[in-house]
Amino acid sequence: MSTIAEFRIPAADTTLEATFDRLPELRVELEAVVSRSQPCLWIADAERSAVDAALADDPSVGTYDLLVETSDRLLYDVTFVPDADTLWDRLLADGGSLLEGWGTDGWWQARVRYRDREALCRAHDRLADRGIGVDLRRVTDVTPGAPSTTRLTGEQEEALEAALERGYFEIPREISMEELADELGISHQALSERLRRAYETLVNEEIQPVGESET
Incomplete structure (x- = not known):
């Protein structure tokens, strides 16, 4: 472990x-x-x-x-x-x-x-x-093999997966947010909001594991 x-x-x-x-x-x-x-x-x-x-x-x-x-x-x-x-x-x-x-x-x-x-x-x-x-x-x-869950929505997961696959997180970036938004068929503002909420969700999960009640 x-x-x-x-x-x-x-x-x-x-x-x-x-x-x-x-x-x-x-x-x-x-x-x-x-x-x-x-x-x-x-x-x-x-x-x-x-x-x-x-x-x-x-x-x-x-x-x-x-x-x-x-x-x-x-x-x-x-x-x-x-x-x-x-x-x-x-x-x-x-x-x-x-x-x-x-x-x-x-x-x-x-x-x-x-x-x-x-x-x-x-x-x-x-x-x-x-x-x-x-x-x-x-x-x-x-613990190896322990099941994991997440509070990410389907849209947030899709945005994160696309950003990772298309090199948005690479240094330097391989695709701009505008280009990525076009590929997903959504606006730049919508993609920015999805990624921001996804980051917030992932950070909150690090601080408070899934299954614990929120205060």
Whole structure:
């Protein structure tokens, strides 16, 4: 039985504290790449010049290189100085798999899959032993083959499946929302609303599993 853990860790104990302090609206998302030992960073809610200046002055950053620039996000290849405690080094040392990681408002958050709770405990203790303030926010045991249900409507499922199949979630996108809406025979506004409600439903299911009463 594998275990999924959700962590919250202050940037002050790891990396990019100075960058978050300088750009308080900044949002950073980790993009894991199989061929790399560490993720690249998607950065949003800041101008490129401001991000470049912040990374250049951040004492935890060794080098940085802009790989992709879109209308609303920047993808950087960032390496950190040798003595920096990178979030993924400590969390993944026992074979954990990074499912999702992001940073905002001076905090890093991550969802990691471990083969069992013992591996999770070792990762948590490793952070604590380093003096890193780790907040273990949620732990979920995953049983193979367990049945799953969802509150998504048929229209929401159709929109998500089409978006996935046609490359709407790829970086860069392989199809625009307007083109996808045309293929589905609905308006741009209708598709946007279906996807938004689908995202909201999926997030709520993560917070409150199906079968629990809503408050």
